[in-house]
Amino acid sequence: MPDLKGRTALVTGSSRGIGRGIAERLAASGAHVAVHYGHDERAAAETVAHLRERGGEAFAVGADLSTVAGVDTLLAEAGARFAESGRDRLDVLVNNAGFSTTFFEATTPEIFDRLFAVNARAPFFLVQRALPLLADGGRVVSVSSAAIRVAVSDVAYTMAKAAVVAMNRTLAHLLGERGITVNTVAPGAVDTDLTAAERREEPETRQVIIDMTALGRIGTPPDVADVVAFLASDEARWVTGQCVEVSGGLFLGLPPGIAH
Template identity: 50%
Template sequence: MSETNKDQIAVVTGASRGIGAAIASRLAADGFTVGIHYGRDTDAADATVAAIEDAGGKAFAFRADLAAGTAAEDFWASFDKAAAGAGVIGQSLKVLVNNAGVTLRGAIEDFSREDFLAQQAVNVNAPYFIVKEALPRLADGGRIVNISSGVTRIAFPEIIGYALTKGAIDAFTLTLAKHLGPRGITVNAVAPGVVDTDINASWLRGNQDAIDGVSASTALGRVGQPEDIASIVAFLASDDGRWVTGQTVDATGGTNL
């Protein structure tokens, strides 16, 4: 367990499972105390915290509904309460990872207004306002990492609404990096391709044809794993990533090159 980031907090949204949990575990291994945000699944969040603690790290969980109109205010109020309970009040907030998101399917002709607005609320509005409320807390020299998607480069008409939200995240990343540069805060995005997580389980896991198809489309010849994405986030969150900002890092394994 690294001591490099001792007494510094990293917050990861949507961290109870999948990519978010892998990011949280990696940042904890790198010495951060990690705030595990979750939306609904308390058991999964508690399991992520327990796994981090079993490995010698520090973490605590807190809940907030990112679809709510007061998502950012609720988010940080819940964080403060959980941090106090975990005895980490006063530690510096060094890293914020905006990972939480929803993927709703449908071509433009079929995608309802209600679904579009619900997806926009979680994928775009929540990160924007969570960052806005975080800025007085975030240490100079801190890190913001936004999870984007390879769908901003590779066209998938069946998730057009999702692609639009991730394009917004890329633009947000670039502009925010310019704004926060004077404080030494880096802002970057990471764009995964297909990753073996619960969100893809219904069509990927146990489906060898799907696995072979995804693997064949990547230069590196396999399906991505959550730890692949976590490693990139960890680099951007580290001191080694200090001279990288305003970038969207393609983390698709070379899909559709």
């Protein structure tokens, strides 16, 4: 297990789902974790309690990342809380917060703008404005999506997630002189507390996803979180500017047994 003892980590959108899995994994590795939430304060409190019950250090901080003011609020509050515990730096920033909404035909300008605000603009300004707080030798990991490789119906979401990959490649180049690594993980289909219930209501769709995944199952938050923890650790010190797909081999080709 990567050793993150004594390090601080901010994980956006970590009250539930993949983000919570990442927060749990980083805390289990010894990091002091800021659990960010956008609206669900109760879920964030439950996540923090869960981490503390297992010996981890964590606190919750709320901010609306659809606005730049929310980005500033998040960094100011997280920085102040870390300072209270004697840590005046941020070692690991995980840009996980994001959402997907609707089909191409139903995407309004308002939906488009909010998708880009949360999925692409927020990560950009979080890194930019965290630079004074971000430690030399720190880690930035952003969560994109395997959707950037295949054709999906939520075009605006895919565009925003592709922007994150392009951003991180450039940031890896710019921040390398400070020893900061910048990488991206791109999950495929992942069962969370929300999506698992939705897929159970559509067993045929669930089976199609399984059939189109080389490793024969839908992913879990720990599947993604383990890769993020690696990229946040010293073991990944020579990895930067990369996009690692964490999808179990989603849509690599036709299912076995189907003629080409």
